[in-house]
Amino acid sequence: MEHPFAISLDVGSSLANHTGNWRTERPVYLDRLPPCNNACPAGENIQSWLHRAEEGDYEGAWRVLIADNPFPAVHGRVCYHPCEDACNRGQIDETVSIHAVERFLGDEALKRGWTIEPGPDTGKKVLVIGAGPSGLSAAYHLRRLGHAVTVREAGPMAGGMLRFGIPKYRLPRDVLDGEIARIAAMGVEFVFESKVEDIPAEMETGGFDAVFVAVGAHLAKRTTIPAREAGKILDAVSVLRDMETGDPPKLGRRVVVYGGGNTAIDVARTAKRLGASEALIVYRRTREQMPAHDFEVREALEEGVLINWLQTIKQIDATTFTVEKMRIDESGWPQPTGEFETIEADTLVLALGQNVDTGFLESVPGVAIAKDGVVEVDAHMMTGRPGLFAGGDMVPAERTVTVAVGHGKKAARNIDAWLAGGTYDPPPKHELADFDLLNAWYYTDADQSVQPQLDIARRASTFGEVVGGLDETTALFEARRCLSCGNCFECDNCYGVCPDNSVIKLGPGNRFEFNYDFCKGCGLCVAECPCGAIKMVPETT
Amino acid sequence: MSQRVKFYQTGTFTVGNRLLDADQRTVQATRERNNSLTSGHRACQGCGEALGARYAVDAAMRAADNRLVAVNATGCLEVFSTPYPESSWQLPWLHSLFGNAPAVAAGVAAALRAKGDTRTRVLAQGGDGGTVDIGFGCLSGMFDRNDDVLYICYDNEAYMNTGVQRSARTPAAARTATTPAVGEHPGNVMGQGKNPALIAMAHEIPYVATASVADLHDLEAKVTRAMGMGGARYIHIHVPCPLGWGSRPCDTIMLARLAVESGLFPLYEAEHGEVVDVTPIRRRVPVEDYLRPQKRFAHLFRGEGQAETLAAIQATADRNIRRFGLVPEEVS
Numbered sequence: 001m002e003h004p005f006a007i008s009l010d011v012g013s014s015l016a017n018h019t020g021n022w023r024t025e026r027p028v029y030l031d032r033l034p035p036c037n038n039a040c041p042a043g044e045n046i047q048s049w050l051h052r053a054e055e056g057d058y059e060g061a062w063r064v065l066i067a068d069n070p071f072p073a074v075h076g077r078v079c080y081h082p083c084e085d086a087c088n089r090g091q092i093d094e095t096v097s098i099h100a101v102e103r104f105l106g107d108e109a110l111k112r113g114w115t116i117e118p119g120p121d122t123g124k125k126v127l128v129i130g131a132g133p134s135g136l137s138a139a140y141h142l143r144r145l146g147h148a149v150t151v152r153e154a155g156p157m158a159g160g161m162l163r164f165g166i167p168k169y170r171l172p173r174d175v176l177d178g179e180i181a182r183i184a185a186m187g188v189e190f191v192f193e194s195k196v197e198d199i200p201a202e203m204e205t206g207g208f209d210a211v212f213v214a215v216g217a218h219l220a221k222r223t224t225i226p227a228r229e230a231g232k233i234l235d236a237v238s239v240l241r242d243m244e245t246g247d248p249p250k251l252g253r254r255v256v257v258y259g260g261g262n263t264a265i266d267v268a269r270t271a272k273r274l275g276a277s278e279a280l281i282v283y284r285r286t287r288e289q290m291p292a293h294d295f296e297v298r299e300a301l302e303e304g305v306l307i308n309w310l311q312t313i314k315q316i317d318a319t320t321f322t323v324e325k326m327r328i329d330e331s332g333w334p335q336p337t338g339e340f341e342t343i344e345a346d347t348l349v350l351a352l353g354q355n356v357d358t359g360f361l362e363s364v365p366g367v368a369i370a371k372d373g374v375v376e377v378d379a380h381m382m383t384g385r386p387g388l389f390a391g392g393d394m395v396p397a398e399r400t401v402t403v404a405v406g407h408g409k410k411a412a413r414n415i416d417a418w419l420a421g422g423t424y425d426p427p428p429k430h431e432l433a434d435f436d437l438l439n440a441w442y443y444t445d446a447d448q449s450v451q452p453q454l455d456i457a458r459r460a461s462t463f464g465e466v467v468g469g470l471d472e473t474t475a476l477f478e479a480r481r482c483l484s485c486g487n488c489f490e491c492d493n494c495y496g497v498c499p500d501n502s503v504i505k506l507g508p509g510n511r512f513e514f515n516y517d518f519c520k521g522c523g524l525c526v527a528e529c530p531c532g533a534i535k536m537v538p539e540t541t
Numbered sequence: 542m543s544q545r546v547k548f549y550q551t552g553t554f555t556v557g558n559r560l561l562d563a564d565q566r567t568v569q570a571t572r573e574r575n576n577s578l579t580s581g582h583r584a585c586q587g588c589g590e591a592l593g594a595r596y597a598v599d600a601a602m603r604a605a606d607n608r609l610v611a612v613n614a615t616g617c618l619e620v621f622s623t624p625y626p627e628s629s630w631q632l633p634w635l636h637s638l639f640g641n642a643p644a645v646a647a648g649v650a651a652a653l654r655a656k657g658d659t660r661t662r663v664l665a666q667g668g669d670g671g672t673v674d675i676g677f678g679c680l681s682g683m684f685d686r687n688d689d690v691l692y693i694c695y696d697n698e699a700y701m702n703t704g705v706q707r708s709a710r711t712p713a714a715a716r717t718a719t720t721p722a723v724g725e726h727p728g729n730v731m732g733q734g735k736n737p738a739l740i741a742m743a744h745e746i747p748y749v750a751t752a753s754v755a756d757l758h759d760l761e762a763k764v765t766r767a768m769g770m771g772g773a774r775y776i777h778i779h780v781p782c783p784l785g786w787g788s789r790p791c792d793t794i795m796l797a798r799l800a801v802e803s804g805l806f807p808l809y810e811a812e813h814g815e816v817v818d819v820t821p822i823r824r825r826v827p828v829e830d831y832l833r834p835q836k837r838f839a840h841l842f843r844g845e846g847q848a849e850t851l852a853a854i855q856a857t858a859d860r861n862i863r864r865f866g867l868v869p870e871e872v873s
Contacts, residue, residue, distance in 0.1 A: 014581030014622070014629035022586065054550065054560060441798065441824075444552035480550045480560070489550065489559065492570040496556030496757060497794055499591040501580045505572050508559060518580035522587035522783075523791030530551060 019500060023521035025536040027494075027514060032433035032486025032532055036083035036098060041398070042069040042137075042406040046083055046098055047487050053101055053479035054489075059114060061479075062105045066116065069405055070140040070183055071133070073110055073175045076103020077467070078166055079402045080293055088435045088485050094448040096481045097470075104475035110178040118186045119146030124419045127152065127208040129196045132160020133401045134214035134392030136183055137408025138415075142212075143186045145416045150206065151188060154195040156245065160216055161393070162401060164241040165263065167270050168463040197360050199388065210415045213361070213375070213383075214392035214408065217354040217399065223258075227316040236267045236351035243270060252346025254278045256321060258313055259351030260290040265297060267349050268305045273463055280343065281307040284326050284334045299466060303459050310334065311341075319344055356394040364388065370396060380423060381411040389415055433486025437532030442493070446481050449474040488512070488533040494525035553758050567757050568600050575602045575631060577611075582629040583621040587790025589780035589797060590618055590695045593754045594666065597693050597778060600761040602632060604768035605662040610635070610649055614642035614667025614676055617702040618695060640675035642667050643683035646690040654689075662768065663689065669696040669710035673737045680737075680775075684744035687772045691764075694737060694775070697782035705785040709735040712805070713857070714850050715837045717785070722840040731853060738811075741775040745814035748774040753806060754781070755798035759820055763810060779806045787836020799831035804858035807865045822867045828855045 003009075034047040045064055052061035065072050076099050087095035124147045128135045131153035139149045157163060158180050162171060184190060196202055199211055220235035234249065236259070242249045255271040257264045260283035268279040281300075283290060286309050290297060301307070308323070312334075315322040321343045326334040356374055361367050366384035368376040375383060375390045382389050391407030393399045417424035452468035459466055470478060488511050495503045495512055502519035503512050526534045549560040557570025568574050577598035584591035602609050610633045613619045619636050622629040637645045646665035653661050665683075672680060672694040683690060699717050700706040707717045707729055714728040722728050741749045747770050752760040760778065767774040781788060781796040788796055800806040801820075805828060808820035829851060832838040841847045862868050 009626040012627040013579070014583075014627045015579060016627065017581040017583070019581060019583070442551045442554045444550065444554065482550065484550070490557070491551055491555035491559075492557030492566070493555045496567065496569040497592065499584060499588045499595070499793075500582070501576050501595070507572065515580070520586045522793075523789075524587050524592075524793055527791040528794050530555060 018517045019520050020502075020515075020517045023516075023519060023539055025521045025523070025538055026516060026519065027521070027523065027525050027534050028537055029488065029512065029514075029534055030486075031430055031488075032437065033430040034433050034485040034487065035086035035088055036096075036485075038429075038432060039082040039086035040406075041082065041400065041402040042075070043409060044068045044083075047482065047484055049105070050096070050098070050101065050479050050482040051484060051487070051489060053105065053476070054482065056476060058105055058108050059112075062109050062114060065102065065105060066109075068409060070116075070137060071106070071179050071405060072102050073106025073179055074133075074162060074171060075402060075405070076100065076106050076469075077171050077175070077465075078162070080400060082402075088433070088438060089443075089481060089483055091435050092440050092443060092483075093445065096483075097448050097451070097478050100449065100451055100470045101475050101479050104470050104472070106179070107175070107469055110175065116144070116182060116186055118143045121148075122146040122419070124148065124209045125150070125207055126415060126419075127196075127202060127206060127211045129199075129211065129213045130160065130215040130392070131155070131158035131190065131192075132214055132216045132392060132404065133162055134216075134404035134408045134411075135160070135212065136180065137405040138212045138214065138391065138412045139188045139408075140183045140186065141409050141412030142415060143183070143188050145412065147416070147419070149188045150208075151190045152194050152196050152202075153190065153192050154215075156192055158190060158192075161404075164244055165237065165266070166401075167240065167243065167266050169269070169273070169459070169466050170266075172465050195360075199360070199364050203387075209419055210387045210389065212408075212411050212415060213388065213390045213394070214404070215357065215394055217356045217393040219355040219357050220350060221352040221355060222350065223352055225313055225316055229316075229318045231316055231318050231345070232347045233316075234347060234349050236263045236349050237354060239267050239349055240270065248274055251276055251349070254319075254345040255280070255347050255349060256313075256343065256345040257281045257349045257351055259283065259353070260285065260292060261351060261353065262292045262296055263353075264351035265292045265300045265305070267351055269300050269303055271349075272303055272305060272460060275461075278345075279305045280345065281305065282311050282313060282323060282343075283307065283309055284312045286310060286328060289328075289332070302456055308343075312336070313348070314340065316348065319346055321345060321348070354393070358394070372396075380414040380418070381407065382414065382418070387418065430486070433532050438483060438485060439528060439530050439532075440483075442491070442528075442530040443483060446477070448481070449478045484531045486532050489531060491530060493528050493530060494534060497524045497528045499524065556757055567761050568603050569596060569757060569761070574599050575607065577602055577631050578622060579629050579631050581627075583624065584617070585782075585784050585790070587783045587793045588617075588621075589754050589782060589793045590668065590697055591621070592793070593695050593760075593778045593780040594618055596754065596757060596760055597666075597752075597764050597776070598632065598664065600764040601662070601664050601691065601768055604765045606660070607632075608661040609633075610653075610661060610663050612637075612642050612646040612649060612663065612665040614665075614671030615639035616668035616671045616700075617697070618666065618668060620702050639671050640677075641679050642671060642676055643679040643688075643690065643692055646692070647683050647686065647688035650689045662691070664691050664693065666693040666695065668701075669694060669698060670700045670708045673709045673735055677737075681740075681744070684741060684746050684773045684775070687746060689771050689773075691767050691774045691776065693764075694777045695780045696777055697780050697785060699782070699785050701782050701785040709733075710737075713854060714841060714847070716840065717837070726850070727840045727847075728837070731850070738775065738777045741777075742811045742814045742816075744773070746773040746775065747771070747813060749776075749811040751777045751779070751806070751808050753779045753797045753801050753808060755779075755794050755801055756808065756820065759808060766810070785837070787839070788834055792834055796831065796834065799826060802826045803828045803831045804862040804867055805831060805854070807861045807867055809865050816865065819865045819867055821869050822862065825862075825868060828858050
């Protein structure tokens with residue numbers, strides 16, 4: 001080539017200079033585990049379904065959601081949302097109202113009639129005992145995996161504690177029925193009012209390859225209170241059950257509920273709605289120590305429920321109750337003070353917790369019952385008898401709807417693996433996306449959307465749903481408050497901030513790649529990634 | 542830049558966002574960006590100037606429909622991008638001397654005019670040394686003649702390429718090779734230096750703006766605006782330098798952001814000598830947050846510290862905030 005005067009070399013591009021060899025650390029993309037997903041007892045992939053909801057793809061979001069939990073409309077209402085306690089956004093302004101978006105998606109699915117296909121037939125048969133949240137969840141997941149499922153339920157309807165433990169004003173029955181009907185439509189067979197007494201025999205005659213037991217905990221715990229002349233004493237579980245099966249219980253004008261859990265609150269609020277002029281909760285410890293969730297306590301107080309903290313019932317004389325004041329000692333336990341008061345009430349409802357009816361399991365060889373009356377299972381949810389799995393309130397765990405639904409999923413996966421002659425090993429969890437891995441600067445300020453609430457006056461007299469749902473616009477806004485912790489949401493920051501053009505944008509949905517020929521390893525992409533989806537790792541050579 | 546979109550998770554704070562309308566995303570978010578300063582350049586890890594130059598020139602290229610000539614002053618930007626015979630520039634690019642880039646650019650504009658080319662635009666660029674010190678006479682002349690050139694100064698606050706010597710943009714108390722951190726008042730002398738954006742405004746040229754690599758949307762909007770005008774225009778871009786500032790390469794954008802948020806680097810636009818818009822501070826921080834991560838200010842925090850100097854730097858930031866109205870509620 002002819003060169004101009006004083007030019008001796010051809011023009012070159014700096015692309016010949018591979019600056020990648022300056023690097024001592026390299027950035028890598030990764031998915032970290034968002035705190036919400038980590039906290040969800042049902043193992044929902046919350047960040048992932050919010051990601052789709054943000055785009056307005058509600059059906060896509062719902063389909064990701066139901067891969068783990070068949071009850072979004074139910075959970076959006078009754079789950080105590082540990083996901084929100086863990087949400088990183090709480091450290092910026094307020095947590096994302098995950099349950100409100102979940103409820104919107106669940107309601108949208110019911111409104112639009114979205115359905116779920118069962119998996120290809122495997123020829124295996126599984127018996128599920130108990131149609132509560134855990135059994136229904138197991139049945140659903142087993143059906144998705146292609147197994148034939150029969151659900152046997154001692155009661156007259158499906159739903160378990162969802163129906164017989166949670167009042168209508170928190171969970172309208174058309175919502176519950178809608179989500180159960182969707183499971184039935186997948187080909188799950190239900191047999192009601194049919195108590196299983198002998199599991200091995202049922203397996204034999206029914207030709208079942210495996211069994212999942214989830215009969216819950218329905219035996220009300222009792223306590224001994226000296227009574228000169230016993231007044232009317234009921235237990236909370238029967239009161240709530242009677243609300244569903246026909247005759248509402250007659251509670252009288254003045255009702256005392258003994259206990260401090262969510263069930264105690266539910267009964268007191270129900271009593272109010274049934275016309276009680278006074279619904280009083282007696283609990284032996286302080287408000288802070290109540291196992292009931294704070295928002296439920298708050299709603300109950302709003303509705304005029306009275307709560308006497310630090311009291312125990314010592315004696316009953318017809319409608320007169322003698323209560324003793326308590327105090328909390330240094331170790332946090334309530335101690336008697338010797339000071340007494342009397343209160344007047346027509347009915348006492350005991351809400352002291354429930355035990356499991358394990359009678360029908362005790363004769364099954366290999367099944368072990370723990371001291372506190374729950375059934376022991378291994379890490380694969382299997383009892384000591386091969387092929388017999390158990391979950392929900394009857395195994396040792398926190399007793400919530402969401403834990404029960406999580407058990408159902410976990411059991412279904414383990415049963416599926418066991419039926420194939422193997423064991424289910426969950427994939428290793430990603431590292432946690434802690435708040436300090438985020439660059440919170442980039443997130444727009446946005447306050448949480450507020451769900452509407454029913455008027456106090458109407459809450460006193462009707463069983464109408466107390467908390468309303470978000471409309472489409474607010475649900476979308478709420479979904480878009482998600483920080484997408486640990487998972488790329490294609491904000492283009494890494495692509496933009498690289499001084500060396502070493503990030504390759506692969507286009508919508510395909511995220512990015514590094515060009516290690518030129519990446520100098522400065523780490524700007526990591527520092528400026530809003531959601532912590534990139535990390536630096538040392539170069540090996 | 543205020544939030545004009547409906548809430549989209551990050552709004553317009555990030556480079557792009559899959560949920561934003563395409564016209565709300567930056568040039569840098571597109572796969573079609575020109576990469577005017579392409580890979581393989583020899584800038585240090587985390588170089589703010591390399592980043593700022595690509596941001597600005599890519600935006601200018603888009604605004605000029607890819608008909609753009611760049612004239613470069615001597616400095617880091619020239620040295621790291623164009624070691625003979627290689628170049629990282631993906632547009633026609635000229636380099637002459639340290640101090641004459643504005644004059645050369647004025648000549649290029651005149652030559653294009655003589656050729657009857659009314660479409661090709663001219664951009665001149667340099668660091669703070671070549672612009673504010675060595676080339677200042679040429680720059681003032683270019684402003685005086687209202688030559689049709691957009692001049693962009695990438696301000697990293699010292700002569701970095703030659704070993705970190707003080708420039709007229711080196712901030713008070715900063716340690717450089719020529720302002721060592723020794724004596725009673727260590728670092729650069731308080732009360733010296735020039736403010737070229739204000740001096741440019743005094744020329745009453747059509748457009749003057751300050752910008753930062755920490756706010757890409759704002760930077761691109763200003764370059765695009767400048768390219769939509771004729772005559773002499775000046776944009777001053779703050780570009781942190783890990784080498785000269787003694788900061789971690791990964792902190793470049795964070796430091797640029799803290800400079801803006803503390804009030805030390807006010808972002809504003811002026812037309813014909815009058816300020817027409819300012820970018821308000823989003824979350825105000827004390828100057829200490831900005832100074833502390835930089836080794837050039839380490840002596841301010843060593844031992845008993847330099848409370849008086851810190852207070853004086855804070856007063857400078859406070860004055861900027863007051864003067865430009867950077868915190869809306871503080872504007873009377």
